[in-house]
Structure formats: C-alpha cells, structure tokens
Amino acid sequence: MSGLTDRACVTGVGETAYLRGSTRSAFELQVEASLAAIADAGLAPRDIDGVIPIGIVSGIAEDFIDNFAIEDLHFSAVIPHGGASPVMALQAAASVIASGICRHVLIAFGRNVSASANKAGARIHQMPQFHYVTEFEHPLGNSAPAQIYAPMARRHMEIYGTTVEHFGAVAVACREHARLNERAIMKKPITLEDHRNSRMIADPFRLLDCSLESDGGAAVVVSAAEAGRDAPRPRVLISGVATGHPDSPASITQRPDMTSLGLAKAAPRAFRMAGVTQADIEVAEIYDCFTYAVIRQLEDMGFCAKGEGGPFVADGRLRLGGALPTNTHGGLLSQAHVWGLNHIVELVRQLRGEAGAAQVANARLGLVTGYGDLGDGALAIMRRG
Amino acid sequence: MSSAPPRPAPPESALSAPYWEGLAQGELRLQACAHCGTLRHYPRLLCTACFREGVIWRVASGRGRIHSWTVAHYAYHPAFGAELPYTLVTVDLDEGPRALGRWHGGELALGLRVRARVEVKDGVPTLGFEPQPG
Numbered sequence: 001m002s003g004l005t006d007r008a009c010v011t012g013v014g015e016t017a018y019l020r021g022s023t024r025s026a027f028e029l030q031v032e033a034s035l036a037a038i039a040d041a042g043l044a045p046r047d048i049d050g051v052i053p054i055g056i057v058s059g060i061a062e063d064f065i066d067n068f069a070i071e072d073l074h075f076s077a078v079i080p081h082g083g084a085s086p087v088m089a090l091q092a093a094a095s096v097i098a099s100g101i102c103r104h105v106l107i108a109f110g111r112n113v114s115a116s117a118n119k120a121g122a123r124i125h126q127m128p129q130f131h132y133v134t135e136f137e138h139p140l141g142n143s144a145p146a147q148i149y150a151p152m153a154r155r156h157m158e159i160y161g162t163t164v165e166h167f168g169a170v171a172v173a174c175r176e177h178a179r180l181n182e183r184a185i186m187k188k189p190i191t192l193e194d195h196r197n198s199r200m201i202a203d204p205f206r207l208l209d210c211s212l213e214s215d216g217g218a219a220v221v222v223s224a225a226e227a228g229r230d231a232p233r234p235r236v237l238i239s240g241v242a243t244g245h246p247d248s249p250a251s252i253t254q255r256p257d258m259t260s261l262g263l264a265k266a267a268p269r270a271f272r273m274a275g276v277t278q279a280d281i282e283v284a285e286i287y288d289c290f291t292y293a294v295i296r297q298l299e300d301m302g303f304c305a306k307g308e309g310g311p312f313v314a315d316g317r318l319r320l321g322g323a324l325p326t327n328t329h330g331g332l333l334s335q336a337h338v339w340g341l342n343h344i345v346e347l348v349r350q351l352r353g354e355a356g357a358a359q360v361a362n363a364r365l366g367l368v369t370g371y372g373d374l375g376d377g378a379l380a381i382m383r384r385g
Numbered sequence: 386m387s388s389a390p391p392r393p394a395p396p397e398s399a400l401s402a403p404y405w406e407g408l409a410q411g412e413l414r415l416q417a418c419a420h421c422g423t424l425r426h427y428p429r430l431l432c433t434a435c436f437r438e439g440v441i442w443r444v445a446s447g448r449g450r451i452h453s454w455t456v457a458h459y460a461y462h463p464a465f466g467a468e469l470p471y472t473l474v475t476v477d478l479d480e481g482p483r484a485l486g487r488w489h490g491g492e493l494a495l496g497l498r499v500r501a502r503v504e505v506k507d508g509v510p511t512l513g514f515e516p517q518p519g
Contacts, residue, residue: 119461120461121460121461121462122462125393132427134393134395134396135395135396135398135401135427136395136427136485137485138393138395138462139392139393139394139395139509139511140473140485140486140487140511140512141392141457141460141462141464141465141468141471141473141487142473142485143393143461143462143465144461146459146461147455147457147461147473150455151452151453151454151455151473151475152453154453154454154455155452155453155495158453158494158495159495199458200456200458200459201458201459202455202456202457202458202459203455203456203457203458204455251427253427253475253483253484253485254426254427254482254483258452258453258475
C-alpha cells in the first residue's frame, strides 16, 4: 500500500472510430475522444482541471483550455515515452489527485498516421529519445521499431527456445478477441499457420507479429476517488501504478540485457502498491506493439519465469476462457494502435462489466501495461470499487 | 521508376564527430574517460564510472562476438529498398561496448567471432562485420 493506492479512479472513457485513411487531424480525433470520455464521466468539458496530452503531434494544454473554456487549469504535463505514456499518465494523474492539486484529469491521444510524412520509418526520428538510433543505426538501415526490436526477440529465441508458434499464439488470441469488438479494424480469423506464412518484415517478426498502423483517438478521465462515487458509471480505482526504464534506455544495442524491459523494474512496485499478486489478476491488457513484447512483459511482470513466456502463452492461456484473458479488445495487433490508450479503455470497460461479447465474467481486478520507445514500461493495476 | 533517395546521414554532432571521422578512415573509435579510462559507447557527455567530462578517443580492435541479429525484409526508408534483404548484427566488442553493423557473412549464431569491415556508401561511413578467420 502507498499514498496513491485507491486515491484516484477512472470515471470516463472515450474512443473515436478506428480506421485507416482518416481525413481528420490528430487533434480533431483527440478532442472527439476527449468529449466522449468527459460525457461518460458525467462531466462538462470545463470541469477538467488537469490535462496530460499524449503523443508527438498532439494538442497542447493551451488548446484544451481554449476549446473547453477551462477557467483554471491546475496541472498539465507532457510524458515523452511513446506507448508507455498513457499508463505513465495514470501515475501522474493519480499523483496530482492524491495530493489535492486536481479533481478531474484528462488523458487524451489522437493520431493520423495515414499522412505520408508520418510513416513508421520516419516519425521516430522526430523524437529525441531515438537520437542514438537516428545517428548510429538509421544510416545502417535500422530505421523502424520492427527492426530495432527484432534483435531482442532473436536473442530470446536463441537463449530460451522461444518459437514462431509462441509469437503466433499471441497474434491469434488478439485476433479472436478483435472479432468480438465492434471497434476493431481486423476481423478476418487467423490461424497459427496464417501467422507463420505471413510475409517476413524484420526477422523474426512477420507481418502478423506487427501492430497496426491506424488512425483514431482515445481518452480517459481520472478523478478523485470520492468524486468517482458520484459518476454515472461504476468507478474503477487505480490500486497500483508504477513506471520503469530499462538500462541503456536510449539504445537497445547497448543494453546489458536486451531481453529485459523497464517493466521489470516497475512491476514489483505496482503489485506491492496494490497489495495483490499475479494470481489475483483476472484480465490483462498488455501493450502489444509486437507479439514478442507481450511474451517479454509477462516474464517481466512475474507471471512466469524468465524464458518461459513462450510456453506460457501457448495452449490458449491468453484467450477468453483461458487462465489469463489478455487484450480482450484485440490489442494494437488487431483492434487499433492508439499508443495503448485503447488498452486502458478496455480494462475500464471490463471492470465495469461493459465489455460485451468479450466480457470476462465478473472481472473485478485487472492490469494494463504500457511499453514505449526503446523499452520504457508502465503498469497499472485497477479494480472495480 | 525514380531513383532512390540517398541513405540517411547521421546528423552533425560535436559529441560524436570524432567517431564519424574515425569511421571514414576505417577506424572504430570509442570514447574513453580522460580521467579514469572507462570506455563508453554510444557517445555521451559524462563518464559512466566517475561522472566527469573529458574524453580520449581510442581505436577499438573491431573484433568481437555476435550478440544478436535481424534480417530486414522490408525497407522503412526508400534508400534501402534495393539492398533487401540485408542483415544487421549486434556485436559484443572485445573492449566491452557493443556495436551495430551490416553483416557480410553467412549463417549466424550467438557468440560467433567477428571483425569489423567499414565501407563508405553514399558518402556515409558504414560499419559492417564479417566472420573472423581462424
């Protein structure tokens, strides 16, 4: 337990449609999702007194003040850790709420990657945290996350015997769940064979190991725990939250153990804060930029020993009905890629009992992870309260 | 069909200019602390052991062992499209730090002994590795 345990809760979640080829800007998508989350929380836009915009082409705090007619914004922050930022923002929001600075903090993301200047091989080089990659690796043709992360997965395979089928089990579970989700982009069923036969992108990553390039927005409102009692929907408390950075955070090449992520440092702190163990978790939303990242994070969170993540995900454990239903919305692999804010939205829906056909029966405790840039990590453990 | 754009060049950086000058001459240079001698790579401001500024550049042997690798089958920058597939290797240099380079060899395995081989492509010094004979 700590000063943050159960002091803040998610009261509102919102999403846009997810698609490819959106004609709306990242900011328009961000605002659309924000208004949906604020309405879900039973609030008016001007009730927001803290804002954490997520993303590299995001609206800034001033834009939210202007558009929402916020009279007195008490807090804003920018968290520059890619896909770890949304869950890291839960930590920041809970902190400023527990300390009495804010009552309702908006965390919002929007992206339009259909614009040609914003492709995967180009946009990371606009981000200062990739400066070593841009200087020393991009000139060699190590240009995009699939290539940059692949050596981590290759080494895991060589040392621990992790297989293509293990990666495939993650892809298949996410796709099965996406088929139950009305917002998911990818609906066509896939098999392990389809996964193995998909074209190679950056060995060992095949096409079906890679997350989607998609446009959309997602947002959540984090409120003071007592304010959550007045919200129209059941409040979902943030029981434990922690962030961590890997050794050599700006270079995987130079990382002493490239099969360990920042989450390995964060997870024990988050579980301790929440006062629960891995066995208590009923549903998990795990950042799945690549299939391998799910396997690695399961190990880093202590769901299995190091090197055993491959066998752990086999045999349907991650599927609905399995021992650890994971990415029940389809994840970044099959629902949409909005930096994992959709994972927070899905966990809240699960814990409210609003997850529809993908509902994990009576789920009351779950977790959501973030993975950013070159392995920054974050974990939030949440419960219906 | 239009010709491919040039490969991306490293941005200018006073911190690492000696690295690139060395590589252009076929040398793999590493920062050594001017005070305690600790090597560090990629280039950074402070020594990781004594947290002081001040650098002496040392020429590494270029020899090391394979730590991991990937084979690129998709070009995320158009300059590399004509080179597909190409292999990138992560190498544990005998001096301690790691290096990333293009692979000029056959089958790979963890621990395989390699040595550096530098080429200049589109005016960009390009670090590579090949199997170490013997």
